[in-house]
Amino acid sequence: MIIFRDNYFFLEGLDISYIFRIDKAGYLVHCYMGKKIKAYPTHIVPERFYCWHSWGEDGVKLDEIAQEAPTYGHTDLRKPLISFGEKISVLKYKCHEIYKGKKPLDALPASLDALSDAQTLEITLYDSLNNVEVKLFYTVFESMNTIARHVEVINRAEGELTLDSCYSMCIDFEHSDFSETHFPGRWGFEREKVTNPVVRGTLDINNARGGSGHFMNPHVCLHSPDANEKSGDVYSFMLVYSGNHSTVIDTDQRMRTRVMQGINPFGFKWSLKKDEKFTSPENLITFSHEGFGGMSRFLHKFIRTNIVRGYWKEKPRPILINNWEATYMNFNEEKILSIASLAKDLGIELFVLDDGWFGKRNNDNCSLGDWYVNYDKLPSGIEGLAKKVTDMGIKFGLWFEPEMVSPDSDLYRAHPDWAIHAHGLKPAESRNQLVLDLTKKEVQDYVIESVVSILKKAKISYVKWDYNRYITDMPRQGFNHEYTLGMYHVTKCITEAVPEVLFEGCSGGGGRFDLGILCYMPQVWTSDNTDPIERLYIQYGTSFGYPTSTMGSHVTASPNHYTGRKPSMKTRGDIAISGNFGYELDITTLPQSDLDAIKKQVEECKKIRSLVQYGNFYRLSDPFTGNIGAWQIVNDDKSESFFCATRVMFKSNVYFPIIKLDGLEEGALYRDEYTGNVYSADELMYRGAFIEFPHGDFVTFTMLLKKI
Numbered sequence: 196m197i198i199f200r201d202n203y204f205f206l207e208g209l210d211i212s213y214i215f216r217i218d219k220a221g222y223l224v225h226c227y228m229g230k231k232i233k234a235y236p237t238h239i240v241p242e243r244f245y246c247w248h249s250w251g252e253d254g255v256k257l258d259e260i261a262q263e264a265p266t267y268g269h270t271d272l273r274k275p276l277i278s279f280g281e282k283i284s285v286l287k288y289k290c291h292e293i294y295k296g297k298k299p300l301d302a303l304p305a306s307l308d309a310l311s312d313a314q315t316l317e318i319t320l321y322d323s324l325n326n327v328e329v330k331l332f333y334t335v336f337e338s339m340n341t342i343a344r345h346v347e348v349i350n351r352a353e354g355e356l357t358l359d360s361c362y363s364m365c366i367d368f369e370h371s372d373f374s375e376t377h378f379p380g381r382w383g384f385e386r387e388k389v390t391n392p393v394v395r396g397t398l399d400i401n402n403a404r405g406g407s408g409h410f411m412n413p414h415v416c417l418h419s420p421d422a423n424e425k426s427g428d429v430y431s432f433m434l435v436y437s438g439n440h441s442t443v444i445d446t447d448q449r450m451r452t453r454v455m456q457g458i459n460p461f462g463f464k465w466s467l468k469k470d471e472k473f474t475s476p477e478n479l480i481t482f483s484h485e486g487f488g489g490m491s492r493f494l495h496k497f498i499r500t501n502i503v504r505g506y507w508k509e510k511p512r513p514i515l516i517n518n519w520e521a522t523y524m525n526f527n528e529e530k531i532l533s534i535a536s537l538a539k540d541l542g543i544e545l546f547v548l549d550d551g552w553f554g555k556r557n558n559d560n561c562s563l564g565d566w567y568v569n570y571d572k573l574p575s576g577i578e579g580l581a582k583k584v585t586d587m588g589i590k591f592g593l594w595f596e597p598e599m600v601s602p603d604s605d606l607y608r609a610h611p612d613w614a615i616h617a618h619g620l621k622p623a624e625s626r627n628q629l630v631l632d633l634t635k636k637e638v639q640d641y642v643i644e645s646v647v648s649i650l651k652k653a654k655i656s657y658v659k660w661d662y663n664r665y666i667t668d669m670p671r672q673g674f675n676h677e678y679t680l681g682m683y684h685v686t687k688c689i690t691e692a693v694p695e696v697l698f699e700g701c702s703g704g705g706g707r708f709d710l711g712i713l714c715y716m717p718q719v720w721t722s723d724n725t726d727p728i729e730r731l732y733i734q735y736g737t738s739f740g741y742p743t744s745t746m747g748s749h750v751t752a753s754p755n756h757y758t759g760r761k762p763s764m765k766t767r768g769d770i771a772i773s774g775n776f777g778y779e780l781d782i783t784t785l786p787q788s789d790l791d792a793i794k795k796q797v798e799e800c801k802k803i804r805s806l807v808q809y810g811n812f813y814r815l816s817d818p819f820t821g822n823i824g825a826w827q828i829v830n831d832d833k834s835e836s837f838f839c840a841t842r843v844m845f846k847s848n849v850y851f852p853i854i855k856l857d858g859l860e861e862g863a864l865y866r867d868e869y870t871g872n873v874y875s876a877d878e879l880m881y882r883g884a885f886i887e888f889p890h891g892d893f894v895t896f897t898m899l900l901k902k903i
């Protein structure tokens with residue numbers, strides 16, 4: 196609900212209030228954001244004496260004031276939401292509108308109003324110095340604890356206006372009694388959970404590597420220092436964007452905290468001619484008074500409802516087998532068919548042909564961009580192979596890396612200028628490849644045409660969309676945003692051309708795991724690191740922002756190709772089954788005992804995947820701070836729950852650990868389907884469950900609880 200009364204705006208979601216007002220001079224003053232305030236007669240901020248602040252002719256000292264749309268240089272000298280280079284800007288209220296629903300964002304992915312419970316406040320501010328309009332958008336969802344914000348800047352002046360920075364949101368908190376948690380990483384270890392106290396000064400959690408990145412996920416939480424999984428205030432800030440991003444946490448001399456999130460101003464500039472508009476990406480603010488657990492469950496629900504869309508939105512995801520770690524690029528049709536046929540017998544539903552099927556590609560130094568089949572390897576072509584596989588009764592999926600080109604490719608030889616390059620410099624290679632310049636219409640058209648024509652001709656049900664390097668040699672400031680818009684256009688055209696195909700995003704594993712991608716592709720390959728113990732940390736860290744239905748997780752070979760570890764088939768299966776389940780190993784060489792185990796895992800996954808992929812997620816034990824990681828997923832009516840605990844290292848002569856479960860129905864009895872044991876919910880939640888780990892390192896313990 197959005198109410199406008201006595202110059203105050205009251206925005207209310209499920210259990211969240213966002214309140215701000217228009218002051219006498221026309222500035223937007225932030226009053227409150229957090230747990231719902233049901234009665235709010237006045238907003239009294241005590242007058243504080245503070246010297247060394249400046250005031251303008253309207254008498255206002257903006258440096259003193261919590262603002263919604265700060266600019267730098269006149270009476271506020273903190274970091275600005277928007278800046279027009281050397282031109283000082285003063286933004287004052289002009290008008291506003293409140294309407295049902297929400298408008299789409301120009302050329303950018305954004306959240307939906309899938310439940311038709313959204314209301315939007317659109318405020319127009321005017322800068323009379325520069326003749327510029329700035330619109331602030333706030334969307335509230337009645338049944339969610341998330342508020343969506345974004346900004347539009349429209350140049351009304353005759354001359355050109357240059358935007359130097361345009362964040363998507365700003366909130367000024369009146370104190371700095373916070374810690375922050377964010378999710379940095381690296382290839383093979385994405386979304387590590389890192390917590391720091393908020394200190395005096397500026398923390399800029401950002402990425403300027405072209406995509407949202409392994410290195411820094413666009414998700415940052417500000418929270419009470421003692422917040423845990425069950426209690427404490429947690430404010431989550433997430434960007435619906437896949438390009439360079441920045442989240443600034445800035446504490447000033449009076450220990451107040453300004454938070455802003457949006458496009459990284461580093462390397463950004465945008466020119467606007469008269470009446471041209473710039474639209475920022477959308478930012479999502481989610482609040483929980485019940486700690487990180489509450490925050491994640493609100494966010495997961497929001498993402499499943501308003502970010503993920505299309506045919507696969509609510510469908511259980513197919514169990515797949517991918518040939519990458521089975522064969523890498525060394526395969527032929529016979530090998531592929533042998534894997535697919537055995538997979539079918541084991542109950543697996545989808546076979547995915549990974550990298551190496553096109554051009555002359557037998558290793559990673561050629562052929563990206565040449566999207567035509569290598570008949571030496573696959574004599575029946577993709578159409579023939581897809582038919583043979585689907586005739587076996589298993590679906591067929593295909594790998595692409597649409598945004599890339601190899602210097603050794605027909606495409607590059609024909610169009611060397613289609614690769615991103617700058618100032619006559621030979622562009623830097625990474626994994627022997629270059630990035631196509633998707634700001635160019637002819638390049639976009641080529642990529643769309645070449646991918647869609649294959650998807651339309653062959654029986655393809657799934658696409659893995661890879662992206663395996665950073666973007667270097669960007670020729671101008673603002674290029675990364677132009678690229679990101681071009682990438683979204685290409686992605687939209689391709690995914691809309693084949694609406695029933697399931698797309699899985701990928702970027703050297705989880706290097707582009709963000710809400711922008713999830714608006715087009717309902718799931719993402721979480722990491723190239725498939726060791727279940729490493730995955731325990733990666734999936735645990737990822738779960739803070741993203742629901743299990745978005746995380747690809749596969750059982751791979753032992754010893755693991757990345758780490759050399761040898762966890763059991765059970766451990767590999769239990770961790771992988773906690774996401775979108777699949778396999779990625781050469782099943783044709785496995786002993787019968789492993790094949791029997793796989794058959795059982797596949798049956799198990801089919802039984803529990805709706806619960807696991809669409810249930811409510813509880814983190815119970817943090818592997819980043821201890822030796823055990825544990826999570827639990829409970830369905831909406833609390834009749835079923837899957838629990839999985841993993842012990843990293845065996846410790847000598849200690850008793851069974853006890854872990855308290857969560858989310859069950861108080862007073863109810865539950866039977867563990869795996870052992871037949873009956874427990875009361877209260878005993879599991881208040882006393883805790885004894886975790887009877889098997890002997891050894893790298894072991895798991897699971898329960899499938901059904902209410903009696």
Ligand code: DGJ
Pocket residue numbers: 519549550594661663701702703704720722723
């Ligand atoms: C990186 C991906 O993350 C892998 O799963 C695989 O698809 C390779 N690329 C193929 O080149």
